[in-house]
Amino acid sequence: MRKQNYRQGARDAEAPEEQDRARSALCWRLGALAGALAVIPLSGCWEDDRPIAWTRDRTVLPPVAMKTKVAYVDSALDRVTFVDLSNDTPTIDARQIGRNAIASIPSPDRHTLFVITRGEEAISKGQIDQPPMLWAVDPADASAPPLGYAIGSPFDQLAVSPDNTLAVAYFSAAGPDSAGFFRNPNELAVIDLTQPPSDTNPTLKTIRSFGAVPNGIVMTPPMTIAGDADPTPRTFAFVLAENDLTVFDATHPERDDISIRLDAAGQSVTPREIVFAPASASAYVRSDNANDVLQVILEPLPPAMPDANDYLPQLAELGAGGGPTDIAVYDDPTGTRYVLAATPNTGQIVVIQADTAQFRTIAMPDPIDRIILFPEETATASPEKALFASISAKLPTLHVLDLGDIFDPLVEPTPRTITLDQPVRDVVPVPTSTLAMVVHDDARTVLGMLDMDAETTAPLLGVGELDAYAFTPTGSHLVGATSGVSRIGFVELDDLHPSDLRLDTAPAGLYVTENDKILVDHDDDPFGHVTIIPSPDATRADLRVLEGFLAANLLDKEP
């Protein structure tokens, strides 16, 4: 109070400059008050909500080798990242896809990558309402946005037709995850990949079931049904399930499916392999616990209604008679299709002329369960020899059969036997060559290279387990890696000369592109860590390491 009185008295006597100073002080005080009031709204915007995208679970799906690129699908960043090995210097490009990727599948020719995303519901800031989608990603065209098809359910498996025109999404037996409320394991989505997404594309359908769920779907090449009113080539889907084979017209998915019971009240029969003969609209099915190879012939049937099926599957059991364990199919130089079936119970190989269903048997000295044809069938070349092995029996013998006159009734085909020092655990053909890698032990440390021309083998000893391996597309080299060992091994298949390269980090997987470049994935960095080997002949100085490519520009991305 005393101070206030003093100030009041002083103000009465103050000079003009003192009055200015007092006014100035008042201004400052008012300014300070305004500043204090400004703090109130400022405090309101102190915190912001972190978008939920950054707290999602993250899974990087296993890499997929495309033509000259290797694709990584990131379920949290919702993008496909391609490591492009087309040129001398690797480059990175990424494409945005939908939320929560759960599966990635390359097309048969590896020109297109298909990714299934589960989608999400918008229940928090940063989330969006998005249904399950199938994304078709073109690795070659970075400017083309991925094409998304709403597939209705979070399927986790995909079958693509050999001509890349149709795809069928379906559930695995276990399903993608535990999310969701109901799941219809027999529901399918048929996608016409030549048409844009629409209300009628994809088509959802539920196939008839007798209690089993699909364990695989195989699509036929385009084929016509002889004698049918519709001469347009069509694709059919064969759904494999325990005791059940379902066929439907994938080109006209609105038409009913047709179920074929495989069991005969005995052991359950599980279809395992299926090969097609498009010229005769036939399929040949090998099943576990089945006595014969089942031929399914699609024959014309006048449709009862406009949208009804115009075909009917006719069944025939081809005289394998001994429980086929492996089948192989090839076209001879005249275009005639043959199916080879191994029936170890009868000690025979059954040769079936696919278009006529005629067959003959060839006696084999061992219980055969693996058939490999050489050379690999191409558009211009037909296989000339078949290699037979007894993997389950672990026998140290292989058998070779000439295919040239295999169906000539005047010739008695006789297999030639190659005797090895060690039991055969696996046989892997080398692409575009007449070589095969023979594995003699489970750890893949004792190997042999079989030359199908000379029908001789050469031993090859691995220092460590061959945990990951690949052949170069030209068949010039075998590339192998051992987990925990920072080396990549090469075998030059012309002369079996081995060499290796020291890496900085142990490999976890290796992927070979069609231009003979090798990507070694180290799987030790959440943001990507690979070593690029430009060619099998490269030296250590040629190698290049890429780091952090999965998180490229991550912080510049708005979630």
Place this chain on the structure above:
Amino acid sequence: MRANAIIATILLCAAAATARAGDNELEAGGETRALRSASADALTDASLGGGHFAYARAFGELSPGLELWLGGGLDFGGAGGTMFQTLTTTIGTFEILATARVRYRLYDHVLATARVSAGSTRTSLEIDDGMGGDLSDARWGAIMRGAIGLDLATREHATWSAALRAELGYARATAPELVLQPSTPDDGTLRLPMTESAIGHLDLSGPFAAISLVCQF
């Protein structure tokens, strides 16, 4: 915690002498900065906490009662977070600042203060995947700060004084492009040439609040 802070503030104010006891000033305190950029949100949901030390010297009055102080200081801060449930992130900053400050006495023990600072800041980022993988990078950039606040003092006419300073301001920092690199032991091995992809630009700009103990002598 809040009660302790209030008691400490009262004690500091009680112990404080004049806010203008000499031409030299030492300041130490703590601050928190709200990280509001999209890049910072990617790494953490926490604010950037830290501290600072500063020295300033009085350079007279710009106008009657409006003191000018010039000086410099060091700021440091850090924040931790989690990305994608599994990745542990650590953000760090270290700043070297030059500061110009003005003060004006509002009341006997209350002074208004405003400052601008400019300098360099080192932004560091470390990401640990919890399985032995450790990625990090640090880059230098520029930073500017502006703040207004109040100095609370209790006594005048002493040879030294102390005051409690509370400030609110905004820090604008350049967003350096960070390129995360794995920590590799230097065991003499010749490493393969490596191409690292930039994770992007980390922007640590944001409003901040600071509280400091100021001594003048």
